[in-house]
Amino acid sequence: MSMGRGEIMDLSVERMSNGGSGLARCDGMVVFVPGGIAGDRLRVAVTRKKKEYAEARILEVLSPSPFRIKTPCIHLPGCGGCQWQHIDYGAQLAFKKTIVEECMERVAGIKGIPVKDVIPSPREFHYRNKMEFSFSDRKWLPSFQRGDQRDGEGFALGLHVPGTFSKVIDIEECILLPKQGSSILQKIKALVARTGIPVYGLKSHKGFWRFLTLRHSNTFDNWMVNVVTSDEVWGSLDPIAEDLGREFPSISTFVHTINSRKAAIAVGERERVLSGEGYLVDKIGQWTFRVSASSFFQTNTGAAKILYDTVANFAGLTGSEYVLDLYSGTGTIPIYLSDGAAGITGMEINDKAVLDARINCETNRVHNCRFVCGDIKSLLEGIKSKPSVVIIDPPRSGMHKDVAVAIAALQPGRMVYVSCNPATMGRDLALLSSSYEICEIQPVDMFPHTHHVECVVRMKSRLQG
Numbered sequence: 001m002s003m004g005r006g007e008i009m010d011l012s013v014e015r016m017s018n019g020g021s022g023l024a025r026c027d028g029m030v031v032f033v034p035g036g037i038a039g040d041r042l043r044v045a046v047t048r049k050k051k052e053y054a055e056a057r058i059l060e061v062l063s064p065s066p067f068r069i070k071t072p073c074i075h076l077p078g079c080g081g082c083q084w085q086h087i088d089y090g091a092q093l094a095f096k097k098t099i100v101e102e103c104m105e106r107v108a109g110i111k112g113i114p115v116k117d118v119i120p121s122p123r124e125f126h127y128r129n130k131m132e133f134s135f136s137d138r139k140w141l142p143s144f145q146r147g148d149q150r151d152g153e154g155f156a157l158g159l160h161v162p163g164t165f166s167k168v169i170d171i172e173e174c175i176l177l178p179k180q181g182s183s184i185l186q187k188i189k190a191l192v193a194r195t196g197i198p199v200y201g202l203k204s205h206k207g208f209w210r211f212l213t214l215r216h217s218n219t220f221d222n223w224m225v226n227v228v229t230s231d232e233v234w235g236s237l238d239p240i241a242e243d244l245g246r247e248f249p250s251i252s253t254f255v256h257t258i259n260s261r262k263a264a265i266a267v268g269e270r271e272r273v274l275s276g277e278g279y280l281v282d283k284i285g286q287w288t289f290r291v292s293a294s295s296f297f298q299t300n301t302g303a304a305k306i307l308y309d310t311v312a313n314f315a316g317l318t319g320s321e322y323v324l325d326l327y328s329g330t331g332t333i334p335i336y337l338s339d340g341a342a343g344i345t346g347m348e349i350n351d352k353a354v355l356d357a358r359i360n361c362e363t364n365r366v367h368n369c370r371f372v373c374g375d376i377k378s379l380l381e382g383i384k385s386k387p388s389v390v391i392i393d394p395p396r397s398g399m400h401k402d403v404a405v406a407i408a409a410l411q412p413g414r415m416v417y418v419s420c421n422p423a424t425m426g427r428d429l430a431l432l433s434s435s436y437e438i439c440e441i442q443p444v445d446m447f448p449h450t451h452h453v454e455c456v457v458r459m460k461s462r463l464q465g
Contacts, residue, residue, distance in 0.1 A: 006046060009026055010041065012041050013041075020083040022035070024036065024044075026054075030052070031053065032056070033056050034055075034162060035057075037067055039064075041063035044059060067088045073085055074173060078161060081159045083451055084449050093117070093445060096118050097115055097116075099422055100422045104422075107423055107430070108430040114441065121445045126179060133157055135168075136199065137202075139154050141169075155199040157188070172186065183248070185214065187243075188212060188227075192209055197209065208230055213225075215293075217252075218283075219282050222250050225244060225254045230259065237256045253275060253276025254274040257271050271293055279293070284304050288364055289330065289332060289360050290359055292352070299447075307446065308332065310444060317341050320342055323337060325344055325390075325393070326391065327376065331369065338364075338369055348372075377400060388412060392416070396420055405431075411464070418457075422453065435461065
């Protein structure tokens, strides 16, 4: 059909897509509408046209979906932190289950897999133990906030506009963080303004202040502040660390990270601890974990316990099994399962994560877990004793196909696959499905108000019955 950029049309949203947008059709052409909800009747303008699909933005909600609600966040629409906050939470869970089912059918080509109802997060708001905020030398204002103001007046410390890395919304309050986090955010913003040192430009790549990461220990209710800058100006952050510590005694450590590269990531080449130990301590279940500035830790502590309990249930350990955990990170899953296994080996490519995993084992007095660092495929080729159970928790991009082949060659009796991306999960499970039966999938909502969903998959060998 003929459809051009800027064309205005009325559409009905049929369902939610894996990317979080509403999916509608116009004369057979799929149209993705960010912010659209299944059941909406919308007036939209086409923003992009491809051969097989188009994208459009909402001009007017002609007839709202029964699942459309008023958002409590003062920064919506416009902020990229929550794509689904305008959707009833129960409907979010139902949509996520459907997305998992559709990815299994369309990506994996496997029908009839039992997908259980999504287990909700214990907290709908204030659930995140980590948030990364970006500095920008230009403040971007959503249309509903502009009034007489113009873009670019003052710097921003906040979150990106959806779909762009050059526009940042200045955040006053984020209701995904524990409440004190927003107060800490505002104080840091004021202290940075007082220094007069320029904020980093996302287009010019000039300036000093780049990112702010706040971490929170759910168990001990204390905070880590990690400020990322483009260079090291000695003494520039010491007064900020001191002022924050006086006003917020719950800030137990302050870290200064240097990232001189253009890459827009909140990690860097080196770190300097200005106060405290440089890490937090948190607990999942009975287990204690050290969380450093750059280490991975599940961002929803309460839901993480549900996730790991599901992994333990699906693993079905009796105390005699040798377990192999791939992409083991800081050792959370091996430690969580350690009571039920004879021995667990974790494989991880990040050397800092492996160090944290070993420290976490010492902290918890766990002696039956070992961790090796290196490329997963190469490490698998060197295995001499075959594991009884394999746990796979790959990054969002999923596994390399050679890793799937190497895992199947080990012929473990049971496997548990953990994924934060239903599309790559479907692809990976298709690679394993000739050797392993997919028994059930349990989704867990780790990220309320986003389209993301975590899944735990139970699998058993077709060869061993």
